[in-house]
Structures are given as C-alpha cells and as structure tokens.
Amino acid sequence: GDSVTQMEGPVTLSEEAFLTINCTYTATGYPSLFWYVQYPGEGLQLLLKATKADDKGSNKGFEATYRKETTSFHLEKGSVQVSDSAVYFCALSDLNTGNQFYFGTGTSLTVIP
Amino acid sequence: SQTIHQWPATLVQPVGSPLSLECTVEGTSNPNLYWYRQAAGRGLQLLFYSVGIGQISSEVPQNLSASRPQDRQFILSSKKLLLSDSGFYLCAWRGEGYEQYFGPGTRLTVT
Numbered sequence: 001g002d003s004v005t006q007m008e009g010p011v012t013l014s015e016e017a018f019l020t021i022n023c024t025y026t027a028t029g030y031p032s033l034f035w036y037v038q039y040p041g042e043g044l045q046l047l048l049k050a051t052k053a054d055d056k057g058s059n060k061g062f063e064a065t066y067r068k069e070t071t072s073f074h075l076e077k078g079s080v081q082v083s084d085s086a087v088y089f090c091a092l093s094d095l096n097t098g099n100q101f102y103f104g105t106g107t108s109l110t111v112i113p
Numbered sequence: 114s115q116t117i118h119q120w121p122a123t124l125v126q127p128v129g130s131p132l133s134l135e136c137t138v139e140g141t142s143n144p145n146l147y148w149y150r151q152a153a154g155r156g157l158q159l160l161f162y163s164v165g166i167g168q169i170s171s172e173v174p175q176n177l178s179a180s181r182p183q184d185r186q187f188i189l190s191s192k193k194l195l196l197s198d199s200g201f202y203l204c205a206w207r208g209e210g211y212e213q214y215f216g217p218g219t220r221l222t223v224t
Contacts, residue, residue, distance in 0.1 A: 032211050043119075043203055043215035044157075051210065089157070093211040101147070101213055105156040 002027045006090045006104035013080055013111050021075040021088055021107045023064075029096030033057075033066055033073040036089040038106070044089060047075075080111045115140035119204050119216040127224055132177075132191040134219050136204030139185065145207040146187040148179055150200045151218075157203070163187060199223045 007022040025031065032051045036044040048057030053068035062077045073090060090104040116139045126132060138144055148160040159172045161179035169179050176195060180188045187204060199222050205213040 034212055036215075041218075041220075043218045044205075046212055046214065049210065049212055091213075093213075095211070101159070101207075101211075103157045 002031070002092060002094050002100065002102050004090050004092055004102050004104040006088075006107055008105075008107070009087075010108040010110060013109070015082055015111055015113050016079045017111075019075070019077040019080045019084075019109070021090075021109070023073045023075065023090035023104060025071050025073065025090075025092050025102075027071075027092060027094045027096075029094045031092040031094040033064070034091040034093070035062070035064055035073070035075050036091060036103075038087045038089065040086075047088070080109070082111045082113055085109055085111045115206070115208075115214065117204060117206055117214060117216040119202075119219050121219060122217065123220045123222075125222045125224060126194050128196055129193045132189070132194050132198070132221070134189040134202055134204075134221075136187040136189075136216055137185055138187075138206050141185070141206065143184055146181065147205040147207070147213065148187065148189050149203040149205065151203060152200045160189070194223045196223050 003026045005024050034049045035047040037047045038044045048059040050057040050066035053066055056065045064073050064075045087106045087108045089106045092102050118137050145164050147162045149157045151157050163169050163181045166181055177191050202219045204216040207213050
C-alpha cells in the first residue's frame with residue numbers, strides 16, 4: 001500500500017543554517033505530494049505541494065522537488081530562522097486510493113539563535 | 114474563501130463522560146471531511162472520513178463515532194471517554210487539488 005517515510009527528528013539547527021528534511025514515498029499510482037507545517041498548539045498548515053514528477057513546490061523560502069526516479073520529496077530551505085521552529089509533515093494523496101491521505105510521522109525542527 | 118472551524122478549542126473531561134466535538138466548513142459545498150487524532154509528540158491517525166451527508170467511513174475501531182448531519186458539519190462523539198482518548202483532534206476538508214486543509218484543533222484531556 002501507499003506510505004510516506006520521513007527522517008526521524010528532532011533536528012536542531014543554528015539560525016541561517018541550511019535545512020534538509022528527507023521524505024520518501026511508496027505509491028501504487030501517481031500521487032500528489034505535500035509538506036505541512038505545525039506550530040505548537042496549532043493545526044497543520046499546507047506549506048507547499050507538487051502534483052507531478054519534476055514539479056517544484058515552494059513557499060516562504062522552502063522548496064521541494066517531486067523526484068519520481070528516487071520516489072522522494074525532500075524539504076529544503078537555504079537559511080532557517082527561529083520562527084521556522086515547528087513540526088514538518090510530508091504527505092501524499094493518491095488518486096488510486098480515492099479519499100486516502102498518507103502522512104509521515106513528522107520531523108520536529110528547532111532553530112536556535 | 115474557505116474556512117474551517119472547530120470547537121471547543123480545549124476540553125477537560127472525566128473518564129466515562131460523553132464527548133461531542135464539532136467541525137464546520139464555510140465557503141465550499143459537499144466537501145470530503147476528515148477527523149484525525151494526534152497523540153502527544155506523535156503523528157496523525159485518521160479516525161473517520163465522510164464524502165457526504167450521512168456517509169461515514171471508520172478507519173480505526175474504537176469507542177468514538179462520527180456523524181455528518183449537514184453538508185458542512187462533521188461531529189465526533191463518544192458515549193464514554195477513556196484515558197486513551199486524550200489527544201489533539203483535528204478536522205480537515207479536501208480541496209480540489211486533493212490537498213487537505215486543517216482546522217485549529219481541539220485539545221482533549223481525559224482525567
């Protein structure tokens with residue numbers, strides 16, 4: 001079945017460091033891929049998405065490229081800020097599985113000044 | 114634009130008491146709706162989803178139930194809460210691009 005695997009956390013970085021959070025997926029069809037961010041005590045916010053191979057999603061300095069050959073959708077940001085501290089979830093939606101939406105387990109990021 | 118509301122924001126209930134959490138969506142019609150639970154420090158667990166009024170699919174057998182009495186209303190209920198029901202409950206609706214949009218959540222503590 002479909003699934004999403006993302007790197008274990010927690011991740012701690014200094015301000016202005018480069019961020020990569022790895023995400024790989026397994027899907028039977030042609031999924032759309034997403035990154036969500038959850039700030040403490042809040043719901044999840046859609047950060048970016050990509051709907052087909054080689055698409056690049058970007059928002060707020062974050063970006064991720066849909067790599068079909070490596071079944072990956074890694075999240076990157078060139079220079080993190082303290083305000084980026086949050087939990088990040090990778091997710092996929094596969095038309096072949098109808099209404100299902102698959103989430104990774106989340107990666108906690110803490111950025112220190 | 115579409116918005117999603119959940120209430121209450123926080124709730125403290127004793128073991129064995131009933132539960133009712135409400136989710137409403139504005140600005141869209143006939144949305145697919147979802148209930149998730151997030152235990153402390155954990156990922157998301159899909160509990161129920163609904164594709165229309167009165168249509169509920171359960172993903173995890175438990176003492177919770179869901180109902181959809183109106184097109185844009187989704188309710189999560191329990192007759193008798195367990196300690197293990199504590200968590201952060203999130204409602205979501207599915208957009209046209211199959212992305213999901215989440216409400217602010219309800220923090221439930223069962224004592």
